[in-house]
Amino acid sequence: MTNKVRIRLGQYVALLCTLAIITSCKPKKKEKVEEPQKTTKPNVLVLLTDQWRAQATGYAGDPNIKTPNLDELAAKSVNFENAVSGMPVCSPFRASLLTGQRPLTHGVFMNDVQLDTNALTIAKVFKKEGYATGYIGKWHLDGHGRLQNVAPGKRRQGFDFWKGNECTHDYNHSVYYENEDPTRKTWEGYDTFEQTDAAIDYFKKRKSAENPFMMIVSYGTPHAPYHTAPEEYRKRFDSAKIQLRRNVPDSLKERAKKDLAGYYAHIAALDDMIGKVIKNLKDSGQFDNTIIVFTADHGDLLGSHGAYKKQQPYEESARVPMLYRIPENLKIAPGKREALMNSEDIMPTLLGLCDIAIPNTVEGIDYRPYMEGKAQVGEATLLTCVQPFGQWNKVQHGGREYRAIKTRQYTYARDLDGPWLLFDNSNDPYQLTNLVGNEGHATLQDDMEKLLLERLKETGDEFLPGMEYIKKWGYPVDETGTVPYTH
Numbered sequence: 001m002t003n004k005v006r007i008r009l010g011q012y013v014a015l016l017c018t019l020a021i022i023t024s025c026k027p028k029k030k031e032k033v034e035e036p037q038k039t040t041k042p043n044v045l046v047l048l049t050d051q052w053r054a055q056a057t058g059y060a061g062d063p064n065i066k067t068p069n070l071d072e073l074a075a076k077s078v079n080f081e082n083a084v085s086g087m088p089v090c091s092p093f094r095a096s097l098l099t100g101q102r103p104l105t106h107g108v109f110m111n112d113v114q115l116d117t118n119a120l121t122i123a124k125v126f127k128k129e130g131y132a133t134g135y136i137g138k139w140h141l142d143g144h145g146r147l148q149n150v151a152p153g154k155r156r157q158g159f160d161f162w163k164g165n166e167c168t169h170d171y172n173h174s175v176y177y178e179n180e181d182p183t184r185k186t187w188e189g190y191d192t193f194e195q196t197d198a199a200i201d202y203f204k205k206r207k208s209a210e211n212p213f214m215m216i217v218s219y220g221t222p223h224a225p226y227h228t229a230p231e232e233y234r235k236r237f238d239s240a241k242i243q244l245r246r247n248v249p250d251s252l253k254e255r256a257k258k259d260l261a262g263y264y265a266h267i268a269a270l271d272d273m274i275g276k277v278i279k280n281l282k283d284s285g286q287f288d289n290t291i292i293v294f295t296a297d298h299g300d301l302l303g304s305h306g307a308y309k310k311q312q313p314y315e316e317s318a319r320v321p322m323l324y325r326i327p328e329n330l331k332i333a334p335g336k337r338e339a340l341m342n343s344e345d346i347m348p349t350l351l352g353l354c355d356i357a358i359p360n361t362v363e364g365i366d367y368r369p370y371m372e373g374k375a376q377v378g379e380a381t382l383l384t385c386v387q388p389f390g391q392w393n394k395v396q397h398g399g400r401e402y403r404a405i406k407t408r409q410y411t412y413a414r415d416l417d418g419p420w421l422l423f424d425n426s427n428d429p430y431q432l433t434n435l436v437g438n439e440g441h442a443t444l445q446d447d448m449e450k451l452l453l454e455r456l457k458e459t460g461d462e463f464l465p466g467m468e469y470i471k472k473w474g475y476p477v478d479e480t481g482t483v484p485y486t487h
Helices: 003-025 066-073 092-100 120-127 191-205 250-283 343-353 439-459 465-473
Strands: 043-050 078-080 132-140 161-165 174-180 181-186 213-222 292-297 322-325 336-337 380-385 404-409 412-416 419-426
Touching: 043 092, 043 132, 043 250, 066 250, 066 292, 066 322, 092 343, 120 132, 120 343, 132 174, 191 213, 191 250, 213 250, 250 292, 250 419, 292 343, 343 419, 380 412, 380 439, 404 439, 412 439, 419 439
Parallel strands: 043 213, 043 292, 078 336, 132 161, 132 213
Antiparallel strands: 078 322, 161 174, 174 181, 292 322, 380 404, 404 412, 412 419
16 A cells, blocks of 8 residues: 555545534434323322211202312313211211221220220321321320310321311301410401311411321211301201201101201301312412312211111211312222212222322222222121210110111111111112012122122121220220210
8 A cells, every 4th residue: 555545545544534513413303202290199188077978068968068169170070979977976087097997996986085005097008108297177086085185296186287176166156276386266256267268277287398297177067066157158048948868757857857958057067168278289389289189088968767866777878079180190980979978988999099008007908900990809898886975875875786787778777686678779769668578689688798798898897886996995984885975
């Protein structure tokens, strides 16, 4: 190779290197690369009411009441139309909500007893996952006197922010305790309004927080006394125009109309407050990332079947509203669902929706797969009365222990003496015809009995007399079988 060729070859190589350098310096055409979406755990807000039966809303078809805010929420929520309070009375429901367990497991099968402070509760689990936890309003799980402070620490079961009371139904002079302050305070005016404002203040302060919150706002209304809502709401309802359910006997019709007028006044006020909460969440930009559950601890008979209040397995007592408003990014379609969600199912369902592992202590069902259309659950569920007490005690009011199985169509109950009630709820929605002992329904009764016994076996329920369980848990009761409470 001559020198001239070597020079030219070297120049060619140098040119190629230069071109390579220039090419490498040119900006490359950007490829479309989707950045990973930032995932933020949703806030959780439980709006818990006291003694609000499932039938008493506009969206459920009650002709006496308009609930525009709840109707709007229901339209955007998963609506469990057949949801029940498995033991339809205050403290048992609340203990099941907090633990995801049935009453014979957590032991709170009567009012005014204490939930084990070592229980693994919904607040403790969310707190471990980095959530801020808060509780406002009625507690009824402490058992140290209804007007006494639920002392900070283990007795608050994992809730850090606190503006709560054990139990009071004096809604216009309602006491509460705030965070670490042991001083007894009183809400100014109607406590439903004040508790709502306290919740909104909490949301505002957490608007810029890095971690999400899990908050329960526990209202005392529409529980009796029925006639203590603000006058502007009471004026809306004329007792003479109240339309009663067909299962209210003549002997109670006048009383029921008057009481329902007051009951609906409380509900109208609550509906306004629920609207206020939702508006604030929207205005503060928190609504889109907040799961909202609206429910009640039990219903109210209000004259149906000749009785008042709860504990019994009838629809007005046991069936409760149950709405789950779920953020759009979870891709769960709103609408009505037929499954029979129960009290102990709320905790695991909320954990499932937040992608949090469900503890082994939980007995309830995670309904997220069902809501996504991936599982079929909730075909039947249990209703239970371990020990009748208070307004339905054995001595004064003929109460009875029972176990009941409820399906989408039927309710079947047996007491300690045998079969008690059998209703075809689809064809007899007011439960006017008891089919127990009916020859034409003998096969149905046998099938329901078998289903009930299978479910009791699965849950380890021996169905003993109530006093056996009272002895096991060491609860003090009076001559009526009721745990006495103090203020």
